[in-house]
Amino acid sequence: ATVTHRLKILDARNKTAASANQAKGAGYEGSRYFEVGCDIQFLNIENIHTMRDCLKSVFDLLKVDSESGWLTGLDNTGWLRHIRYILQGASMVASHMINGDSVLVHCSDGWDRTAQLTSLAQLMLDPYYRTIMGFGILIEKEWCMFGHKFAQRCNHQPGIRKNESSPVFLQWLDCIYQLIVQFPCSFEFNEGLLIFLADNVYSCKYGTFLVNNWK
Numbered sequence: 001a002t003v004t005h006r007l008k009i010l011d012a013r014n015k016t017a018a019s020a021n022q023a024k025g026a027g028y029e030g031s032r033y034f035e036v037g038c039d040i041q042f043l044n045i046e047n048i049h050t051m052r053d054c055l056k057s058v059f060d061l062l063k064v065d066s067e068s069g070w071l072t073g074l075d076n077t078g079w080l081r082h083i084r085y086i087l088q089g090a091s092m093v094a095s096h097m098i099n100g101d102s103v104l105v106h107c108s109d110g111w112d113r114t115a116q117l118t119s120l121a122q123l124m125l126d127p128y129y130r131t132i133m134g135f136g137i138l139i140e141k142e143w144c145m146f147g148h149k150f151a152q153r154c155n156h157q158p159g160i161r162k163n164e165s166s167p168v169f170l171q172w173l174d175c176i177y178q179l180i181v182q183f184p185c186s187f188e189f190n191e192g193l194l195i196f197l198a199d200n201v202y203s204c205k206y207g208t209f210l211v212n213n214w215k
Contacts, residue, residue: 007038008096009104012089012113014044043089045113046082048153048166054078055167079174086113086175089144090120097125111148112168118142120175131188140208143169147213154202156210169209173198 046054057077058204064073074080096103105121107113119129121143128134151157152164173194180187180194201209 006101009038009040009095010089010096010106010117011040012045012105012107012117012205013047014096015042017047017108018042040179041092043085043113043117045085045089045107045116047108048168049114051082052166052167054082060136063065075081076210083174083178084117084169086120086171087178090117090124090175093117093121094124097121111146112153112166115142115146115148116168116172118177119172123176123179126151127186127193130186132193142151144213149212150201150209151212152201154209156204169201170198 004024058079061073062076081117093103093105094199104116106112120136123129129138148169153168155165169192177191180191200206204210
């Protein structure tokens with residue numbers, strides 16, 4: 001029997017957000033425009049503003065001098081729910097690729113949720129990216145060279161609008177931590193490397209995370 005592989009278009013947004021963008025002249029793909037069969041799936045990952053507010057809620061929770069209701073409070077921030085959606089989306093990308101399908105991944109612009117999904121999927125699929133050397137190359141390739149806006153997202157440069165800040169890279173590191181907890185023997189590194197990166201993406205000690213693109 002002939003197996004027909006379809007094009008899988010995974011849109012990181014929810015359909016409502018995609019439709020709202022369409023009203024602004026952007027939008028999302030329609031399957032009728034493709035000669036080959038394709039499926040469009042929305043992954044329901046929220047935008048940078050929701051993630052920024054979510055992390056603020058986590059910080060506010062840390063200021064409470066009581067352990068009573070900690071887990072409930074953490075759940076109410078929504079942080080772990082967002083982590084779950086990102087991991088589910090990356091797992092979907094990996095599963096489609098294992099099945100031999102072509103996969104197109106995007107969000108509104110391509111340098112936030114897209115980077116999270118594609119780099120996580122590669123981490124799941126290729127053990128090389130779970131080595132220390134491979135992990136560094138993955139960050140360089142999918143984040144730095146593809147133009148993640150570190151300057152805006154991390155508030156590195158004076159005069160940048162604060163409403164452009166968002167913990168996108170930090171959130172990605174948390175996703176990897178969740179994978180390390182579940183599969184510790186599949187990684188050459190542990191949470192120590194993740195903490196080092198989380199510290200230094202904001203420390204401005206290295207030029208790697210200071211600006212918005214490779215140039």
